[in-house]
Amino acid sequence: MEKEVSCLNSKVILGYVKEHNNGDYSGLLVNLDPEIDALSDPESFLTDPNNWISCAVACKLYERARTILDDEMAAFKIARYAVEKTSLGYAQRIIAKGFWSYKTGLKHAQKLNDKWNRSKKVEVLDIKRNGAVVRLHWDKNMVLSKDLCLMNQGTYSYLPLIWGGKPLDLKEECCYFNHAPYCEYHLRWPLQNRLYEIFSRFYTSKSVLMETITEMEEDKKLIEEKYEEVNRLNLDLNYKIKQLLALHETGKAILSLLDLEQLLTVIMNILSNVCQIHRAIIMLVNEKEGVLEYIHGTGFDGKIPAAVKNYKVPLDRLSNILVRVTNTGRPEYVPEVKSSSLRKKNIMLNFSRPTSAYVVPLITRSKVIGVIATDAVDEKGVPKETRETLEVFTPQIAIAIENARLYSRLQEQMAELKKSQALLSRSEKFSFLGNLAARLAHEIKNPMTAIGTFIQMMPQKYHDEEFRKNFHSIAMEETNRINNLITELLDLVKKRESNFELNNLHDLIDKMILLISPQSNAKKIKVSRRFDPNIGQVWMDSEKMKEVILNLLSNAVEFTPEGGKIEFVTTHSIEKGKPATICIEIKDNGPGIPQSMIDHVFDPYFTTKHKSSMHNGTGLGLFIAYQNMQDHGGIIDVKSDLNEGAVFTLTMPVNNSDDSSHSLDSRKG
Numbered sequence: 001m002e003k004e005v006s007c008l009n010s011k012v013i014l015g016y017v018k019e020h021n022n023g024d025y026s027g028l029l030v031n032l033d034p035e036i037d038a039l040s041d042p043e044s045f046l047t048d049p050n051n052w053i054s055c056a057v058a059c060k061l062y063e064r065a066r067t068i069l070d071d072e073m074a075a076f077k078i079a080r081y082a083v084e085k086t087s088l089g090y091a092q093r094i095i096a097k098g099f100w101s102y103k104t105g106l107k108h109a110q111k112l113n114d115k116w117n118r119s120k121k122v123e124v125l126d127i128k129r130n131g132a133v134v135r136l137h138w139d140k141n142m143v144l145s146k147d148l149c150l151m152n153q154g155t156y157s158y159l160p161l162i163w164g165g166k167p168l169d170l171k172e173e174c175c176y177f178n179h180a181p182y183c184e185y186h187l188r189w190p191l192q193n194r195l196y197e198i199f200s201r202f203y204t205s206k207s208v209l210m211e212t213i214t215e216m217e218e219d220k221k222l223i224e225e226k227y228e229e230v231n232r233l234n235l236d237l238n239y240k241i242k243q244l245l246a247l248h249e250t251g252k253a254i255l256s257l258l259d260l261e262q263l264l265t266v267i268m269n270i271l272s273n274v275c276q277i278h279r280a281i282i283m284l285v286n287e288k289e290g291v292l293e294y295i296h297g298t299g300f301d302g303k304i305p306a307a308v309k310n311y312k313v314p315l316d317r318l319s320n321i322l323v324r325v326t327n328t329g330r331p332e333y334v335p336e337v338k339s340s341s342l343r344k345k346n347i348m349l350n351f352s353r354p355t356s357a358y359v360v361p362l363i364t365r366s367k368v369i370g371v372i373a374t375d376a377v378d379e380k381g382v383p384k385e386t387r388e389t390l391e392v393f394t395p396q397i398a399i400a401i402e403n404a405r406l407y408s409r410l411q412e413q414m415a416e417l418k419k420s421q422a423l424l425s426r427s428e429k430f431s432f433l434g435n436l437a438a439r440l441a442h443e444i445k446n447p448m449t450a451i452g453t454f455i456q457m458m459p460q461k462y463h464d465e466e467f468r469k470n471f472h473s474i475a476m477e478e479t480n481r482i483n484n485l486i487t488e489l490l491d492l493v494k495k496r497e498s499n500f501e502l503n504n505l506h507d508l509i510d511k512m513i514l515l516i517s518p519q520s521n522a523k524k525i526k527v528s529r530r531f532d533p534n535i536g537q538v539w540m541d542s543e544k545m546k547e548v549i550l551n552l553l554s555n556a557v558e559f560t561p562e563g564g565k566i567e568f569v570t571t572h573s574i575e576k577g578k579p580a581t582i583c584i585e586i587k588d589n590g591p592g593i594p595q596s597m598i599d600h601v602f603d604p605y606f607t608t609k610h611k612s613s614m615h616n617g618t619g620l621g622l623f624i625a626y627q628n629m630q631d632h633g634g635i636i637d638v639k640s641d642l643n644e645g646a647v648f649t650l651t652m653p654v655n656n657s658d659d660s661s662h663s664l665d666s667r668k669g
Contacts (some may be wrong), residue, residue, distance in 0.1 A: 001033050001034075001035045001036070001053065001054050001057070002054040002055075002142075003052035003053075003054070003118075004052065004053070004054050004055045004058075004117075004118045004119055004142055005052065005053050005054070005055055005057075005058045005116075005117055005118070005119060006049060006051075006052055006115075006116040006117065007045070007046055007047065007048055007049055007050070007051040007052060007053055008049040008116050009053075009058055009116070009117075009151075010046040010047070010053060010057070010058065010061055011046065011047040011048075011049065012078055012079075012081060012082040013028070013061045013062065013065055013078055014028060014043070014046060014047060014061075015081070015085070016065065016074075016077070016078045016081045017065050017068060017069065019081075020069055021068055021069060025068075027064060027067075027068050028061055028064050028065065028068070029042050029043065029046075032057050032060055032061075033053075033054070033056070033057050036053075036057065054142075054143070055119050055142040055143045055144060055148070056142075056143035058148070059143055059144065059145040059147060059148065062074065062075045062078075062145065062147035062148070062151070063145065063147065065078065066147070073150065074147075075147035075148070075150035075151040075154070076150040076151065076153055076154040076157075077154065078151060078154065079150075079151045079152070079153070079154025079155040079157075079158065080154050080157070080158045082154075082155070083155070083158040083159060083161050083162065084158070084161065107124065107127065110122045118139070119138060119139050119142050119144065119148065120136045120137055120138045120139060121136075121137040122134065122135075122136060122137075123135040123136075123137060123182075130188060130189055130190075131186070131187055131188040131189070132187045133184065133185070133186055133187070134156065134184070134185045134187065135182045135183065135184045135185075136149070136152060136176070136182055136183040136184075136185075137181075137182045138176050138182070138183070144176075144177075145177070146175075146177040149172075149175060149176065149177055149183050152183070152185075153170055153172065153185065156168070156170055156185060156187060157169075157170045160189060165189070165190075166189075166190055168187055168188060168189035168190075169187070169188045169189070170185055170186070170187055171185070171186045172184065172185055172186075173185075173186055258403065258404050258407040258408075259404065260401070260404040260405060260408055261296075263400055263401065263404045264282060264295065264296035264401070265296070267397055267400065268280065268282075268296065268297075268298040269298075270393075271389075271390070271393065272298060272299070277298070277299065277374050277386065278299050278374075278375070278376065278377065279297075279298065279299030279300065279354075279374065279375055279377075280297065280298055280299060280372060280373065280374040280375075281294060281296070281297040281298075281308070281348075281372070281373050282294075282295050282296045282297070282362075282370060282371075282372050282401075283295065283311075283313075283322055283326075283370050283371050283373065284362075284369060284370035284401070285315070285326060285368070285369055285370055286312075289312070290314060290315050290316075291312040291313060291314055291315060292312065292313045292315060292322055292323055292326055292370065292371070293311070293312045293313075294308060294309055294310070294311045294312070295370070307347050308347070308348070311347055311348065315327070319343065320343075320346070321334070321342060321357070321359055321373075322359055322371050322373060325359045325360070325361050325368075325371050326361060326368050326370070326371055327368075328361075329361050329363055329368050330361070331358065331359060331360040331361065331387070331390075331391060332358070332359050333356070333357075333358045333359075333382065333387060334356055334357045334358070335356050335381050336355065336356060336381075337349065337354055337355060337356060337357055337375075338355070342357075348373075353377070354375030354376060354377055355375075355376055355377055355378060355379060355381060356375060356376045356381035356382050357373065357374070357375045357376075357382070358373070358374050358375070358382040358386070358387050358390070359371050359372070359373045360372050360373075360387075360390045360391055360394050361394065362394055362397060362398035362401065363394070363395060363398055364395070364398040364399050364402045365402075369398055369401065369402055370398075370401070372390060372394060372397070374386070374390070444482055444485070446478075447478030447479070447481050447482050448478075448482075450474060450475075450478050451474075451475050451478055451479070454470075454471040454474065454475060458471065498541045498544065498631050499541050499542075499543070500539055500540060500541050501539070501540075501541075501542070502537040502538065502539055503537065503538060503540055503542045504536065504537060504538070505535055505538045505540070505545075505570065505582070505584075506529075506531045506535065506570065508542060508545060508546060508549065509529070509531075509549055509568055509570075509584075510529075511546075512546060512549045512550050512553055513527050513529075513553065513568075515550065516550070516553050516554060516557055519554075519557050519558075520557050520566070523557065523560070523561075523562045523563075523564070524562055524563045525557060525560050525562075525563070525564050525565065525566055526564075526565045526566070527565075527566045527567075527568070528565065528566070528567045528568070529567075529568045530567065530568070530569045530570070531568075531570050532570045532571050532572045534572040535570055535572050535582060538582060538654070539654070539655055540632060540652075541628075541631065541632065544628040544631060544632070545628070545632070547624065547625065547628055548625045548628050548629060548636075548650065549584075549586075551621045551622065551624070551625045552586045552625065552648050553566070553586065554621075555621070555622075556586055556588040556590070556646075556648075559588060559590035559591060559646070560588045560589060560590045560645075561589070561590065564588065564589045564590065565588075565589055566586065566587065566588050567585075567586075567587045568584070568585070568586060569583075569584070569585040569587070570582065570583065570584050570585075571583045571585075572654070579653050579654070579655075580653070580654040580655070581634075581651055581652065581653055581654060582651070582652055582653075582654055583649060583650065583651050584649070584650040585647055585648070585649050585650075586647070586648045586650075587645060587646075587647045588645045588646055589644075589645040590645050590646065591642065591643060591645075592640040592641050592642045592643055592644050592645055592646055593638070593640040593642075593646055594642060595641075595642075598638060598640060601622055601638055602622050602623055602625075602626040602636070603623065622636075629650060629652065632652045632653075633652060633653050634650060634651050634652025634653065635650075635651050635652075636648065636649070636650055636651075637649045637651070
């Protein structure tokens with residue numbers, strides 16, 4: 001709202017309408033301006049001469065005064081009322097008196113105007129002994145009306161009354177509000193006014209002094225009232241600050257406290273300090289039992305009585321105020337419990353004997369989860385500030401409680417899940433041992449049967465040299481098969497501790513390729529390498545990594561047809577926001593793995609082969625490789641299509657250690 005007109009003008013309008021409308025001026029104050037409408041006391045604002053309003057608001061007030069009083073000349077009469085009732089205010093009145101005469105006052109008309117009005121410029125064209133011509137040049141950028149012109153006519157007409165004179169004669173020759181460029185007033189005053197002005201010079205000083213003293217006394221009272229108001233506002237401000245701090249503490253509690261009992265204690269302490277609550281309880285909804293039950297309390301002398309702790313109310317008992325608030329979601333205040341309809345034999349009322357009670361719902365996600373109830377034991381009741389503060393806090397409290405309850409239920413579910421996982425793990429172990437025993441018996445029985453058969457036939461065919469050679473070859477092969485099986489089983493059951501250190505990954509791969517070269521060369525398989533030069537020393541367990549590479553390379557050689565190819569590809573990958581990783585791909589152009597089997601290749605004992613010169617097909621090789629990659633914090637994956645070969649991909653972090661010195665360094669190697 002613009003500051004264009006002093007509230008000295010609005011004060012006069014309110015006073016005039018009040019006097020001429022049986023004390024009622026309420027019709028003036030409705031929907032004046034958003035800023036004024038938002039004030040708790042618009043009347044005080046509009047009657048304080050130190051305040052300012054816009055011309056639009058002033059015009060509304062004059063227009064409403066005309067309507068209420070049914071008088072088109074209301075603005076003119078309001079100006080006369082201002083002069084006669086000394087409603088101009090002591091500053092304007094003293095300044096006007098200080099000029100001693102109307103003629104002198106006109107010479108300073110612009111100065112007087114600027115102190116209380118910014119809507120126009122005053123031009124005094126001619127001042128004679130008993131007359132003058134005045135022009136008012138209005139500001140076209142402001143909201144104006146004819147009432148402003150009438151008010152000025154009244155002011156010029158009756159201003160001589162200040163010096164004890166009589167009203168002058170005013171004639172408006174042209175008017176801005178009738179499409180003229182300005183308002184022009186021709187003023188004439190009686191000669192006898194000159195005598196009043198001369199006489200006024202003798203008593204003006206004393207009169208001004210007495211009025212100044214009177215107004216200063218009134219201002220003293222006003223200052224005292226303002227001081228009391230400021231002091232009250234300061235108290236309110238301090239209270240609001242405490243509220244905000246408490247809201248902040250409650251917010252921190254929501255974020256940091258998940259233990260329900262601890263959270264409720266903190267919340268109650270905060271409310272006790274901020275709201276000055278003497279006693280309060282929190283009741284929460286128990287949906288399983290269909291009741292509202294006590295959960296926490298404060299302010300009880302000594303231990304909380306068992307009757308209070310065990311207090312429960314069925315949710316269908318609507319006569320109970322706690323249940324009623326829970327069902328409606330609206331707070332209820334009972335200022336006088338004694339004369340209320342509350343059941344006086346109720347456990348809570350009978351125990352605490354409050355004079356008043358206030359219950360507010362705890363609502364989160366549009367659902368009432370409980371209530372907070374507080375009471376008072378003196379005649380003052382539960383203060384309004386306490387009730388307002390509780391209404392502010394309860395949504396935060398409800399969220400905090402709901403979070404803590406969800407966390408508690410989550411902990412219970414996690415505990416149940418751990419129990420289930422333990423039972424499942426135990427079941428899996430028994431299943432694994434049973435499967436292990438069956439597979440072991442099956443794998444050992446076959447070679448032992450072959451060896452036993454040859455031993456039975458040896459007495460009859462001992463002198464058969466070919467038999468002896470075949471027997472020796474088969475017996476050794478089957479014995480080695482059993483030995484390999486037992487070795488793999490021992491590796492599986494008795495897991496070796498990891499021994500991580502920096503090693504050159506590419507050197508390790510080269511050694512494994514060299515180790516398997518007799519088999520690859522025999523099948524004329526070409527083994528190629530595409531190594532990333534950025535990969536040097538890598539933090540790894542060399543023995544376990546050798547086992548992984550050798551296993552995958554052996555499988556690739558076995559399944560790759562004669563004259564085929566195997567390719568090793570290493571890459572160093574760095575993605576924004578993710579830890580750096582190393583990828584090792586082993587590609588072959590063998591028959592591939594059927595899609596129906598690809599999800600099982602890392603399961604123990606699953607195999608697509610049986611017996612070969614390099615691997616006996618126990619189904620444990622890839623399972624052990626999978627475990628070794630897990631020890632490195634990595635993964636092993638496979639992609640394959642029939643007749644298009646297979647690609648095994650090893651992915652592991654560059655640094656799987658807390659020691660930054662173990663990180664990959666491309667300058668080492």
